[in-house]
Amino acid sequence: MSGLVARGIARPYLAGVLDIAVAPGEVVGLIGPNGSGKTTLLRALAGLSVGEGSIVVGDKALDAMTSSERARRIAYMPAGRRVDWPMRADDIVALSGVDASRVAETLARVGMSAFAGRRVDTLSTGERARVLLARVLAGRADWLLLDEPTANLDPGHELDVLAMLRAEATRGAGVLASFHNLTLAEAHCDRCVLMAGGRIVADGAPGAVLTEANLAAVYGIARDGAGWRRSAS
Numbered sequence: 261m262s263g264l265v266a267r268g269i270a271r272p273y274l275a276g277v278l279d280i281a282v283a284p285g286e287v288v289g290l291i292g293p294n295g296s297g298k299t300t301l302l303r304a305l306a307g308l309s310v311g312e313g314s315i316v317v318g319d320k321a322l323d324a325m326t327s328s329e330r331a332r333r334i335a336y337m338p339a340g341r342r343v344d345w346p347m348r349a350d351d352i353v354a355l356s357g358v359d360a361s362r363v364a365e366t367l368a369r370v371g372m373s374a375f376a377g378r379r380v381d382t383l384s385t386g387e388r389a390r391v392l393l394a395r396v397l398a399g400r401a402d403w404l405l406l407d408e409p410t411a412n413l414d415p416g417h418e419l420d421v422l423a424m425l426r427a428e429a430t431r432g433a434g435v436l437a438s439f440h441n442l443t444l445a446e447a448h449c450d451r452c453v454l455m456a457g458g459r460i461v462a463d464g465a466p467g468a469v470l471t472e473a474n475l476a477a478v479y480g481i482a483r484d485g486a487g488w489r490r491s492a493s
């Protein structure tokens with residue numbers, strides 16, 4: 261399986277055309293301020309929007325795949341935690357098309373076994389986030405496109421999710437996930453792609469992307485011994 265390679269991607273709310281590639285076995289952090297285009301890019305890569313550019317997944321163009329083939333090869337997790345149907349947690353995970361034993365195994369993986377029979381509308385936001393993550397992980401897709409998979413989670417569960425993403429990469433999946441927690445992205449991603457104003461402004465090793473100059477220019481922040489602070493304007 262070669263990479264997920266997108267070239268010349270143009271969509272409303274992205275500026276110019278974007279190129280991005282994710283290799284199997286890689287965890288790539290998609291970072292950038294609110295409104296910088298992360299969700300728009302993830303949706304484009306998942307085939308959820310139409311526009312210019314080519315997206316090749318392994319050896320096949322995304323637009324040449326049937327919807328079931330896409331779903332098998334690419335798992336997409338939106339940032340929203342809202343679930344409109346009052347379904348049980350295990351039924352939500354089963355929507356991924358896996359059997360009951362895989363549902364149970366994946367709920368255990370995200371620490372939600374005890375909640376399998378609970379209606380998702382009665383779960384806390386972080387609990388619901390873990391069920392929605394289980395739904396995405398259950399199918400063992402080749403590519404995981406995850407919009408803020410650690411949002412709403414406490415620090416322990418944030419680390420658990422990063423470990424799960426690493427495990428997915430170790431089994432050969434390619435992972436592209438957006439994050440606002442730069443400390444986590446830096447520590448746990450092989451590569452970071454930094455967006456600003458609908459463009460990719462840096463793509464490389466975390467240390468090469470999260471530079472003082474990029475942090476100041478894109479986020480208006482700086483790092484010191486106490487953590488993050490607003491940089492001088």
Ligand SMILES: Nc1ncnc2c1ncn2[C@@H]1O[C@H](COP(=O)(O)OP(=O)(O)OP(=O)(O)O)[C@@H](O)[C@H]1O
Binds near residue numbers: 273295299
């Ligand atoms: N349907 C729409 N109508 C108008 N503007 C839109 C629409 N969809 C997206 N945008 C704009 O496109 C830009 C990129 O949005 P996007 O959701 O991709 O950002 P993001 O980087 O994921 O942000 P966040 O970190 O806040 O989730 C934003 O300025 C947003 O307001």
